[in-house]
Every structure is written in C-alpha cells, then in structure tokens.
Amino acid sequence: MRYAFFHPGGFMNKKCVCVLVLYWIWQGTGFAGTVTDQAGRRVRVDQPVERVVTTFIPATLFALCSDLGNAIVGASTKDTSASLYEAIIDPENPPVLVGNRTAGLSLETIFSLKPDLVIMYGQKDGIRMAERLTSMGVPAIVIMPESMAGIKDALDLIGRASGKKAHTDRVVNAMTRVETLMAKRLGGCLRHKTYYASSGLLSTISGQMLQNEMIRMAGGINVSEQTRGFFVTVSREQLLSWNPEVIIASDRLTRDARSKLDSPEFCTVQAVREKKIFRVPAETYWDFPSPLAVAGVLWMAANIHPKVFSGKEVRFETERLYDTIFGKGFSGKYPIVVGKIGGSGGL
Numbered sequence: 001m002r003y004a005f006f007h008p009g010g011f012m013n014k015k016c017v018c019v020l021v022l023y024w025i026w027q028g029t030g031f032a033g034t035v036t037d038q039a040g041r042r043v044r045v046d047q048p049v050e051r052v053v054t055t056f057i058p059a060t061l062f063a064l065c066s067d068l069g070n071a072i073v074g075a076s077t078k079d080t081s082a083s084l085y086e087a088i089i090d091p092e093n094p095p096v097l098v099g100n101r102t103a104g105l106s107l108e109t110i111f112s113l114k115p116d117l118v119i120m121y122g123q124k125d126g127i128r129m130a131e132r133l134t135s136m137g138v139p140a141i142v143i144m145p146e147s148m149a150g151i152k153d154a155l156d157l158i159g160r161a162s163g164k165k166a167h168t169d170r171v172v173n174a175m176t177r178v179e180t181l182m183a184k185r186l187g188g189c190l191r192h193k194t195y196y197a198s199s200g201l202l203s204t205i206s207g208q209m210l211q212n213e214m215i216r217m218a219g220g221i222n223v224s225e226q227t228r229g230f231f232v233t234v235s236r237e238q239l240l241s242w243n244p245e246v247i248i249a250s251d252r253l254t255r256d257a258r259s260k261l262d263s264p265e266f267c268t269v270q271a272v273r274e275k276k277i278f279r280v281p282a283e284t285y286w287d288f289p290s291p292l293a294v295a296g297v298l299w300m301a302a303n304i305h306p307k308v309f310s311g312k313e314v315r316f317e318t319e320r321l322y323d324t325i326f327g328k329g330f331s332g333k334y335p336i337v338v339g340k341i342g343g344s345g346g347l
Contacts, residue, residue, distance in 0.1 A: 035161045038154060039127050039142040043134060049116040049162040055129075056101055056121040057082070061290035062143060063119055064088055065325050066158045067167040074098045074113045083283045084292075087334045088326070105129060111136055117161055119143060123230075145289040146210050148179065148217075155291060171291050174324040178294045178317060179217065182301060185308055186219040192304050194220035195244035195271070196287075198231055201257040202239065206232050210289050218300035219308070220246060240269065246304050247271040249279040250287055278303040284338075295321055295338075 034044050053074035054060040060075050061084070069088040075095040089095065096113060099105040101124050110118060110133065118133055120126040122144035133140040141161055143154040152172045159168030194215050196205045205211045207225040215222045223242035224232065247269075249258065266272050280287050286296025295318045302314045319331035322338050331338045 035141065035157060037130075037141040037157060038144040038150065039122055039130070041127075041130065041134075041142060043139050043141050043161075045117055045139045045141070045161045047163055051113065051115045051117075052162070053095075053098060053110050053113055053115040053118045055098060055105055055110075055118065055126075056123075057285065058145070058289045059119040059121050059143065060085065061285060061288065061292060062145075062154055062158055065168075065171055065291045066155065066162060066164050068158075068162060068164065071116075071162075073115065074110060076100045077103070082285065083334075083337045084285070087330075087337050101126075107132060107136070111138060115139075117141065119158065146208065147213055148175070148210075148293070151175070151210075151289060151291055151293065171325050174321055175291060175294045178298065178321060181317070182217050182297060186217075186301065186305065189219045189305055189308060191216075191219055191221045192245040193223050193242065194246045194248060194300075194304060195223050195239065195242060197247060197249045197253050197257070199250065199252045199254065199257075200233075201253070201260050202234050202236065203231055204234055206230060210293060211287055214287070214293060214297050214300060215248070215304075217297045219305045220300065236265065240266070243269055244271050245274075245276065247277040248287075248300060248303070249277060251280045251282045251284075253279065276303070291325060 034042055036042050050071055051073045052063055052068050052071040054063050054072060054076065056076050057078055060072070063069070063072055064084060070090070072089065072095045075085075075097065076099070077097045078100045096109060098109045098113075101121070107129070115138060118130070118138055118140040120130045120140055120142045122142045127142055130140040130142045139161075141157060143157065145151040145154040152175065155168040155172055156165070159165035196211050196215065198204060204224045204227075205222065206227040206229045207222065208228055209230060212222045212225055223244050224234065247261075260266065261269075261272050261277065271277055280296065281299070284292065284295070286292055286299060298309070298314045298317055302309045302311055318338060322331045323329065
C-alpha cells in the first residue's frame with residue numbers, strides 16, 4: 001500500500017516525509033525545547049539533559065523519581081543522609097554539594113557544574129534564584145507541587161524538560177492507580193479527626209498544604225483545615241479543643257515535643273487516651289511533596305482505618321509503587337528505603 005502526503009503546494013517529497021518522521025520521533029521522546037514551569041516561567045532546555053542540579057530535598061526526590069539519579073551532578077547538602085538518595089546515587093561519584101535553602105545556595109558552584117537543567121523549589125527565594133540562573137545561561141525550572149495534581153504536573157514538566165516523559169508518565173499512572181484504590185476503599189468510611197504535628201507539637205499544617213490533602217485521601221479530616229498559609233503555630237487550648245482522634249507526627253517531631261503528649265495537660269485528647277499517635281517512618285519523606293507522598297497516604301490510611309487497609313496490603317501496594325518508580329526488584333533490594341509499613345506501632 002502506498003501513502004500520499006498532501007500540503008497546500010501538492011505532494012510532499014521524500015525530504016519532507018523524513019522531516020515529518022523525525023518530528024514524530026522527537027515528540028515521542030518528550031523533548032520540549034521550551035517549557036513553562038509551575039511558576040509560569042518559559043525556559044529553554046537544550047537536549048540531551050545529562051547534568052542535573054537539585055537544590056532542595058523535594059526537588060531531589062522528584063529527580064530521583066524521574067529516572068535522573070545518574071544525571072545528578074549537584075544537590076542540596078541536606079539530601080545526602082536520605083536512605084533513598086544513598087540507595088540510588090553512586091557512592092564513587094557523588095554529586096557536588098551546592099548548599100541549601102536555609103544556609104544559602106552557591107550560584108557559583110551551580111554554574112561551575114555546567115548543568116543542563118536545574119530543578120528549583122518555589123518556596124522562599126526559589127523563583128528569584130531560578131531567574132538569576134536563567135540570566136546566566138543556566139536552564140532552571142521551578143516546581144511548586146503542593147497538591148497531588150501539582151505533583152503530577154511537576155512530573156510531567158520534568159519529564160518533558162529532561163526527555164524522560166515516558167518514565168514520568170508511568171509514575172503518574174502508578175500514582176493515579178493508588179489514588180483510585182484509596183477512593184474506592186475509603187469512600188463510605190467515617191472520617192476521623194486527625195492532627196498533624198510537624199517539628200513541634202503545636203506546629204501544624206494549613207489547609208493549603210499537601211499534607212491536608214493526604215489526610216483527606218487517607219480517610220481523615222485535618223482539624224487545622226481552615227487555617228491558611230504554610231506551617232502554622234496553634235495554642236495548647238486549640239489542640240485540646242480540636243480533640244483529634246488520630247495524631248500523625250512528622251519524623252522531624254523532636255523527642256521533647258513528643259514527651260509533652262504524656263503530660264497531664266494533654267491526657268484528655270482522644271488520640272492520646274487511645275494511643276493513636278503515629279510517626280511517619282524515618283527518612284521515607286512520605287509527608288514531603290513528591291511522588292512518594294502516595295505511599296504516605298497508604299501508610300496514613302493503615303493507621304487511620306486499620307480495619308479497611310491491612311499492613312500486608314499496604315506493603316504490597318507500596319512495594320509495587322517503588323518498583324514502578326525505581327525499577328523492578330528495588331523494594332526487595334532496599335527494604336529499609338521503603339520504610340516500616342502497616343497499621344501498628346503507635347508512638
């Protein structure tokens with residue numbers, strides 16, 4: 001069978017057909033040329049992307065989940081102790097440390113690494129720093145993933161910018177499958193009042209943060225949902241008034257802060273009385289903005305609704321997610337990275 005290609009001037013010649021085929025191949029690779037990041041900035045990214053710099057833990061997590069572990073040549077100083085980072089990054093060829101958001105980033109170091117792509121996080125001065133890097137000729141994109149939809153959009157952005165769209169599409173599909181399972185299983189459940197404790201007992205999340213959506217997806221109601229901003233400080237009286245049924249504690253919650261829950265002033269809180277206080281497994285970063293947050297939702301559901309999700313089922317789903325993101329057999333090779341899963345183990 002012969003095919004004819006038409007354009008206003010008549011039949012396409014062989015040269016035009018070759019150009020068209022190359023265009024189709026180019027589209028399939030996920031190559032973007034110019035992308036619009038989550039801050040609305042248009043950034044030109046030349047291909048291939050072989051040298052990547054990340055500047056904050058969520059940005060590094062996104063790079064690792066986008067199959068860019070071998071391309072990371074520079075990273076935040078706070079990333080290196082993460083077990084996931086240690087599992088994926090070659091210890092013989094570690095990325096150069098470029099500073100961090102708290103102590104400051106070194107633009108000179110980033111520039112010296114000659115990155116093909118820098119992934120910035122939108123909080124604090126991320127956008128300003130990205131603009132400075134772009135003005136220096138360094139492609140820098142900003143991600144702002146404070147929702148599950150935002151996480152998927154960030155994955156798509158990184159996939160298109162780096163030529164890894166086929167992989168990031170698989171990660172998005174894996175996230176969607178878990179979300180669908182959660183909605184189906186928890187749709188008719190009674191929602192339990194849940195409080196999230198951050199680095200301090202009286203430091204919690206607002207209704208505009210990712211963790212708020214995670215609690216809702218896991219079958220809870222965030223008692224601080226009506227607050228706005230990012231992390232907010234509440235009074236002891238407010239926490240007592242909310243009287244949460246479940247307390248989810250970040251692994252950054254200090255021991256001193258946790259010990260306060262054992263004092264007489266909090267003995268009337270239902271979660272304290274019933275010992276339903278659970279700490280996010282250390283170094284999993286399940287409560288950080290990244291594709292791994294869906295594993296955090298599964299873990300939360302196992303603690304908020306242990307009769308609906310068994311620990312065995314949650315482990316199976318989490319390992320399946322990790323193997324999709326990081327490669328078949330990853331969860332078996334690095335079980336400590338996948339974390340302690342299940343509905344038991346109150347703090």
